[in-house]
Amino acid sequence: MPHDGFRGWIRNCVPVAGRTLDNTTAIALIIAEDGSIQGVTVVGADGLRRKLHAGATILASGGYQGNPEMLTRYMGTRARYIRPVASGGYYDKGEGIRMALAAGAAPAGDFSSYHSEPIDPRSRQPGAVVFIYPYGILVNTSGERFLDEAPGASDASYDNITRAIAEQKEGISYVIFDAQVEEIPRWKTSIRSEVAPLSASSLESLLAQLGLPLSETLSTIARYNAGCTSQRAYSPLELDGVATSDVIPPKSNWARPIEKGPFYAFPIISGNCFTFGGVKVNVHAQVLDNDGKVLSGLYAAGETVGLYHQVYTGSTSVLRGLVFGRLAAQHIAQL
Numbered sequence: 001m002p003h004d005g006f007r008g009w010i011r012n013c014v015p016v017a018g019r020t021l022d023n024t025t026a027i028a029l030i031i032a033e034d035g036s037i038q039g040v041t042v043v044g045a046d047g048l049r050r051k052l053h054a055g056a057t058i059l060a061s062g063g064y065q066g067n068p069e070m071l072t073r074y075m076g077t078r079a080r081y082i083r084p085v086a087s088g089g090y091y092d093k094g095e096g097i098r099m100a101l102a103a104g105a106a107p108a109g110d111f112s113s114y115h116s117e118p119i120d121p122r123s124r125q126p127g128a129v130v131f132i133y134p135y136g137i138l139v140n141t142s143g144e145r146f147l148d149e150a151p152g153a154s155d156a157s158y159d160n161i162t163r164a165i166a167e168q169k170e171g172i173s174y175v176i177f178d179a180q181v182e183e184i185p186r187w188k189t190s191i192r193s194e195v196a197p198l199s200a201s202s203l204e205s206l207l208a209q210l211g212l213p214l215s216e217t218l219s220t221i222a223r224y225n226a227g228c229t230s231q232r233a234y235s236p237l238e239l240d241g242v243a244t245s246d247v248i249p250p251k252s253n254w255a256r257p258i259e260k261g262p263f264y265a266f267p268i269i270s271g272n273c274f275t276f277g278g279v280k281v282n283v284h285a286q287v288l289d290n291d292g293k294v295l296s297g298l299y300a301a302g303e304t305v306g307l308y309h310q311v312y313t314g315s316t317s318v319l320r321g322l323v324f325g326r327l328a329a330q331h332i333a334q335l
């Protein structure tokens, strides 16, 4: 990899592989009478439209996390509160997916869902995740707990937990925890927000800062604390089974009373890392139509390919871009 990363890598490829057009947006596929795809129409920074004819076209324009209209169409009103986890997501407006569907591509993946991450809405950093909630409680703006904060391994549960946050009023929740957090080795590494947590010496003062209803939230915490009766040994770096009793919703691990000041809180919203819906492809990354036939000349890779349902398996999104991009290139090279 050249010293200036991806841009340098592209620059090195250009003399061998072709040319790049910066600040240029693909807006439509060129479709021949026989239905084959023969390139794209683009619009450049000068506003002029150009037709780029090609025997093979690979759509690799990401998902639709930057397109509020598509998000609302596929996900409903909760989309109002879901923002991309990093500003780059705003450039992924689903144009490649939309163009392919309009040309007859079959949809694939769960269009109503997305890979969700718990982010601090106060932060302006990319990927400002807050993963401390399994060691505290999550409450909504009514001061109520609404799920099991620690049902199992964090990697397997955070997608569902943070999508549930998007379902709460105003799409926000607050993790509340206490000074016992200092017993967790390197706990601050679970937080990528540059903004410090809200803190106070009393719960009353903390809840006032958060603007949460005082008596309701104190009751929630009191009920939760009363249910923290497990005699098992607390062990923060493994699933310890220290669970609540007779509390709804339950908490399955690391359930200790919130009682030792200072008390802390982070606001958490659901960040959209990428959307799950895309187009269907075969093992050569060729886009398929609704009858399973190849849309001749059209390929897709990365988020533009629909792949996921329910829970995203960590670290596979870059991988699928590499895999399907390579498959497409290999197939095109043999044409």
Ligand SMILES: Cc1cc2nc3c(=O)[nH]c(=O)nc-3n(C[C@H](O)[C@H](O)[C@H](O)COP(=O)(O)OP(=O)(O)OC[C@H]3O[C@@H](n4cnc5c(N)ncnc54)[C@H](O)[C@@H]3O)c2cc1C
Binding pocket: 024, 025, 026, 027, 060, 061, 062, 063, 085, 086, 091, 092, 093, 094, 095, 096, 126, 127, 273, 274, 301, 302, 303, 304, 314, 315, 316, 317, 318, 319, 321
């Ligand atoms: C903070 C963060 C952390 C992540 N961590 C991981 C991780 O640890 N492991 C992992 O596997 N994945 C991770 N991901 C997800 C992964 O990085 C992305 O899913 C992946 O990089 C997407 O690649 P892509 O090429 O499909 O889309 P993108 O990288 O989004 O590229 C799409 C490109 O197409 C351009 N474009 C869009 N529309 C058009 C158009 N009409 N015409 C021309 N160009 C267009 C966009 O500007 C963009 O440059 C993370 C993502 C984020 C934001």
